[in-house]
Amino acid sequence: MLLQKKNLLWVVALVIALFVPQMITNPAYRQIAVITLIFTACTTSWNMFSGYSGYVALGSAAFYGTGAYTMALVANHMHVPGNGDMFWLVPLGGLAAVLVAIPVGLVALRVRRHTFVVITIAIFFVFQLSAINANFTGGTGGLTLPYVPWQIQNYHLPFYYVALVVLVFAILLSAGVRRSRFGLQLLAIRDDEDRALGLGVKVFQVKLTGFAMSAFTFGMGGALYAMMQGQIYPQFVFDPMFDITIALMAFFGGFGTLLGPIIGGLVLESAQQYLTVTYSNGSLYLILFGVLFLLVILFMPQGIVVFVRDRMAQRQDRLESATKPASTETPVAQGVHS
């Protein structure tokens, strides 16, 4: 019954998401909505690997940028017309990101914890500097994509719905992984990798698969972003702030939970975009995010979702112990999924 109630909430959320563009007609705000969806999808996907496995990756912008450049380069070289056909290149951007993530993972996943974080950052800068210095990427001037001649008033509508599809894909993937044996193995790796290895978990293959899978969403997000902007620059699609933002959103909502990154992404990314658009000072949000990050780490280190869930469980306990005498028997599990 609980499960059905939960499903109903997801359906309601989806319906609301479908009608958001009808409620928001200002193109500037619609753009915020699209970028928020893209970032929420990326955060969900980031959490599917980093949150479940405990391997905090801070170089995922490399895959986002790969997706963006794939979109730009393929659209230009294949002379894809500037219309809805370009959306077919979005999954291609995701695929390119996966192909790039595999060798990156082969190197980075050999080390753990802090070393892993540092290695991913270093690898990210290799990508950014390559994009700035290579010829085929257009250097610092970036690349211009085929012009999409849609009316400004409704320009963002198709992007919004494609971004929503990407987000739903990321959520379904993350939920599927969480329920699979593979997801259990990622959680086991987070808690004690060597012990998991000693129980037959093929840890390296599992980590690499999770890492590469998460890159798919990043690539799609980057490709969609590139198409919407019509012009990309290396410092914006290979942006070091990208991963900081993603990680903050995941921690804010609830690191390692399914719902947390979605909430974190929706709240923080829309707030950030709104602040950037409303106040011309583009880095105001960084100050607010810094303060917010401190508050979350101090008062809700496990994120909003876990914080609220714990509070609700405590209240439930109090209600139950008030209505009937406390039972010492803990119910035996019927299944794994609660």
Add this chain to the structure above:
Amino acid sequence: MTALLKAQGISKAFGGVHALNNCSLSVEKGSITGLIGPNGSGKTTLFNVMTGYVKPDVGTVEFEGKDITNARPDKVFALGVGRTFQLTRIFGRISVLENMLVATQREEGWLRGLTRSMSSKSELDAAMEWLNFVGIARLAKLPAGSLSYGQRKLLELAYVLVADPDVILLDEPAGGVNLTLINEIGQKIRALNELGKTFLIVEHNMEFVMSLCHSVTVMHQGSDLVTGAPADVRSNPLVLDAYLGGSDDDDIIEEIAHG
């Protein structure tokens, strides 16, 4: 009887420290074999070599006559060698039942994990059955991190057992556990042994080792010093020397000598 698990001529140095020095150990099929020795004599390192966590510099490890010297831990486990750790290691942030499920896929390909759910009905049943066997089934839904130390020991034993290994290596199963639980663990081991499981046990609790094991090997400074029946080992002067020379712990010598 034949040797199920065999280490031969193992040497391993960490920098200048020779943790193992031409050490050999043989675990007979169907036996409970004890491995004792002063602290730092290389018992845990030998465990690590035999389960693939540490690669030896010299020597071979064989399981059922097959060379597994350089196999990785997951491979060794898949073949049927399970182990526990001295410092009990469980997955603290997932539930007790989920801990059990991690170990149930010992022969499964890694891609299979993506396409299947966390557990099948039979795996759940097996997991609950073993939790029941060690007596912590009622804790199945709790996060494993909330278990007491003794309960963690039991969980670690249970999730090694759920994969149905042929031989189980226990690193100090009675360490830091109260007397009642020590006896309980001893009974479980004996019961499992009667069902055909082979055990190799590292333990400092002499009473536990001497009462449980069919054969005992004493290690000293990285080598196997003496192997024999518990009674013979107990009266062997070499063993007393090893403990005398290796540590100043008179209690242990008393314990070995008088049981």
